[in-house]
Amino acid sequence: MFEIRNLTKRYGKLVANDNISLQVGDGQIAVLLGPNGAGKSTLIKCIAGLLRFEGEITVDGQPNKSLEAKRKLGYIPELPAVYDLLTVWEHLEFIARAYRLENWQPDAEQLLARFELLEKRDALAKELSKGMRQKLSICCALLPRPRALIFDEPLVGLDPHAIKELKKVFLELREAGCAVLISTHMLDSVEDYWDVAHIMVHGRFAATKVNGDGQRGLEELFFEITENAPKGQQGGADAETEESR
């Protein structure tokens, strides 16, 4: 559903993403793992169209900055993107109006119920806790029913119920044929549902592992790569699969 070809992102002399190629198919959950500063959030922001880059990113065959691609893409940022002076319900109304959605109210109510925000529907976002703001941010991204979703550290700050619910949402999105990319450094949080994992080190893919392939678990592979990688090691755009390692 979305594809990245030879993506390079530089900040001055610093190469944050170095010749990255990646594909996430329909009904697939890909996870992006890596230590702090590996370049995960930069890659996510490039896909969301927030940053300039060299290379090519397409969503359903369309360039990611085209209107067609934007209609199909959902983005959940690392920091909750909510407006302090709007109520919870008004956030969803704003998204519905901005995306020209019809009959969105039942979906909105269902989302708020799932994330235990119904009681807060008339509360201002400035009155919400950090976790609630994150849940609202997730609801806003899910309301337009995007076909491709990118999550940047979505579980940070959520309570156990919200984590459980969000994991269910991931699985439902996969069932519905959506392409999902999740960036995280919480390995145990993705154990249950990932299809393919990309481990990033120093702006490049150090390894790509398909769920069920190989003997080693994700955590074992992750630590082997990240703890043995000398500073400045380039994992290689030709990322090794676990078999090749």
Add this chain to the structure above:
Amino acid sequence: MNALIYLTLTRIKNSVRSFFRSPARIVLTVIMGALFATVLLGGAGPAEGARDIAELGAGILALYLLMFFSCAKSGLNNGASFFSMADVQLLFPAPLNPHRVLVYGLVRQLGVTFMVSLFVIYQYGWLHNVYGVGFGGLIGILLGYMLTVFCGQLAAMGIYAWSSGSERRKRVLRTLLYLMTLAVVAGSLYRVPFAQNKLAEAVAGANAEWTNLLPVVGWLRSFALGALCGNAAQMLWGLGLTAAFIALFALLVARLDADFYEDVLVAAETTQSAITAQKEGRAAESAPVRVRVGKTGLRGGKGASAFYFKHRVESRRSRVFLMDMVSLLFLAISCAVAWFTRDSGILPAFLFSLYMMIFGSFTGRWVRELTYPYVYLLPEKPFRKLLMLCAETIVKSAVESVLSMALIGWIVGAPLPLILCCAFTRWCFGLHFIACNVLTDRLFGRLPRAFQVIFFFLMLVLAAAPGAVAAVFAGIFAGLGVGICTAGLWMLAVSALILLLCRNILDNAELNN
């Protein structure tokens, strides 16, 4: 070495180091220095036809009173921000004497206040030319301003310490603060409505002997005037009483409320969240502490126009209706100028009203919107999105223009067609501000804020200059109304062109930061 002295010295040392490692800050300092030198040299000549220094004394009292009142009032909400969150987390739990920690906070705050007071020195040119102020006098005004702000913050801390736990005490203090300020204003100006020469009466009222006895503001005005006239005794009187005030309040805060840590925590957290928001690229929402939700729902908007309706809801909850407080204040000042210059027709007041717009805010909510992902993700045409982001500010500018020019026109007795021409051009000037803001963000969004301000004014002048020249010629040959409209039409065309050319500012977040 004492931990607090070590911390103070290390902070100073590191800020000096980081200054020399930042070329942008060095360049900015050179530019600011050059500007100051220009101001200094520009005002170096003999001041001819200097106005009565009593007017300046009245102005200084008004400025100090405004600053002291607004600083002290913040104590009713969240105290004073003498400490950073790092201080709160590292110093407060440490085995250090709280009184020494308080002194450390006061010294640190004095440094911060000094830096933000430096804008006063850029007023040297006109102060010298109009009132014959020398460099020593300028430093006196600067020190007076700095100490006023500092004492206001100290008073805020005292007010917060005494009233934070009791709504009744807060009410009492709020009432007292307002009543005292009103009493000072009324006591100075009560004769003005009955006087022949209202300006002279207002100045005389503000310079009455009793105003020198007013705590902090009166004392420091005496100090500043002493510096202006070379009267050392007057300076010592003002400074001595202010020093006593500082010592007394510091002692009160330390003695009456030995556990002042809690009292500065709210302010420290508020400041920290604003700093964090800025670092994370989010603009802090300038909302009142208690927001009245009122009616819910956006009540309109499809696609990009949803932003406009959202902004209306946000403005209503920020208690900004058609005009904010700053705009209302500027309107009042413009009306006062119109009244004083009514014999010269509408032009001086109209030009003054344009000048006042420089100090207003034309950034609006669209700048804040750039820090959220929605505007980039929304599948709508970028130009439409940009227009809708600016729509609320455009409407606000139109309302302000009609209202202010109608009032000014009524005061000076201008004909209706001329008032309409002025209102139209003032609105176009507002659009010009918005467009130049967008252009600055588009071209120089990555630069430090001070640079952006310099480039903003540079572009503002450059883009408006041809229109101003054309307006002068049109005014000479076809009349005042046509001249004013010519300037407006030019700025309307230039603004539309700038917005059209900058529409890709919403292409990605990096094009503006």
